[in-house]
Amino acid sequence: MSASRRPAAEDALLLTVVQLVAREGLHARGIELAHVSRAIDGFVNELPSVWSLANAYAKTRSLRCMQFVAPKALQPSYRTWVVNNVVEMTLRHGDVEALKWVAERYAPESSLTKAAVVAAAEGRLDVLQWLYQRHYSRVHWGGAEWCEAVRAGHKHVVEWLDCHVKPHVEAAPRLMLDAARAGDLQLVQSLHKNYELPVVNALVEAQKSCQWGVAMWILMSGEVEDPHVDMDLVAADGDVDFLRWLHRWLQQHRTEGCDPTALSRAVAGGHLDVAMFLRRERGLACSFRRDEILLRGLRLEMVQWLVTTCREELEQGVQLQVARPDWHFNDRMRDQDMQIVSQDDSNVVWKWSPRR
Structure with missing residues (x-):
């Protein structure tokens, strides 16, 4: 039966075998057998013509398969879209070899901003350093890669970016909110100082994420006029140390009372020390x-x-x-x-x- 007439199930099974042989039997062991590779190449070259580069990698995770599909890939107008998809897939699977082939052989002129963004999100500092050293001009630095590293909590990546890449002005406001959500007080302070950004929205985001260290600094800074503090969130989170500080701060700076539901939130969260404090110091009742x-x-x-x-x-x-x-x-x-x-x-x- 010709390759074009094989049942779909048989195609899938044979392709799986080819993948296994190529990946586990040869390439993973550093073995290069030309005649075996040619035989595999002959089969892979019969892959469906409708496959794009992204299809090939998604289905096989094979660099060799991508190399065969590449000459038949989508037209140049779609190249950036294809490259972005493939770059993301290779990085998600930790396949740096395939990433480098796409960047340097398949699409040597395409933007690699997506690669930097995904590398930052995945905590792949080695990839970021490679992009910075070898392909600096192909990445729009100082934006999304900063935000992704902060959101994912990759402190080693954030520290490297802080030394090598300055956030651009357009990205700084969004980055401050991400830093507030992540509890990165040092970055919040740096952005506030260097870009003269207001911190009112950062206070809101810090509270939503229970980042009380950031919230405390913003309240102490006096930069927010008439700030709102969600006592319910503090009580539900159970941070009694911040609650004690907040109680003293409210006594000095505000006159309003405390939301009566705060005690119930503390009880529901099982925070006995918080519940006792709210009952004793704020006079709250259960609701x-x-x-x-x-x-x-x-x-x-x-x-x-x-x-x-x-x-x-x-x-x-x-x-x-x-x-x-x-x-x-x-x-x-x-x-x-x-x-x-x-x-x-x-x-x-x-x-x-x-x-x-």
Whole structure:
């Protein structure tokens, strides 16, 4: 049967075998057998004509396959799109050899900005250094690669970029927000100083990501007029040290009270020290409502504090889920006159319904 008439399943199986032989049997061991390579090449050269360079690599992860498909690849107007796709795939799979072939042989004039961006996202400092040393002019430096490295938390890449690549003015505002979300206070400070950027949006993003060190610096800087601090987020996150600092700061700079739901958020998160602080220093009451929330995974100490301290504020119907094997915890729930509303092999759900 000719190659053009083979069933699709047989094609897929044979192609898999060819890939295995080429990758594991030859190339991975540094073996170069010309006659075997030619035989494999003969088969690979019969790959579907509709395959683009991206198709070839996506299906085979083979540099040799890309080399055969390359002469039949898409027209020049699509070359940048194809190169970007292939560059991303090769980097995601750590295939630097294929990346270098695409950059230096297949498309020696194409932009490699996408390669720098993906390398930064993947933490591949070696690739960034290669691009910087060998193909500097083919990368639009100082933008997206900075943001990707910061978002991914690759500090070694960020440190290298800080020494070699200055963020360009257009990218600096977005980079500051990424730095605030990632908790990179040094970068936030640097961007604020060198680009004279406002920090009001950085304060918002830092709070959303619970980066309280960044939030603290912005509040202390006095750069934000009438700043808003989301006490609910602080309580839910459980950072009692920042909460204590924030309490002192609010006493000195603000007059408004604290959102009453903050204590409930702390309880739901199992943060006993935060709940006790909010109760004692801010005078907050619990605001759980009937059938509103099912408290899961709380420690016994938290539940004991809750039913002792906030007993009069809890409405009947508040539910607590306890692991079934924890017989001591379940006994304490029974001692508090709670009622079982459901149970299975893993958990028991108790309803707060004490005697009046």
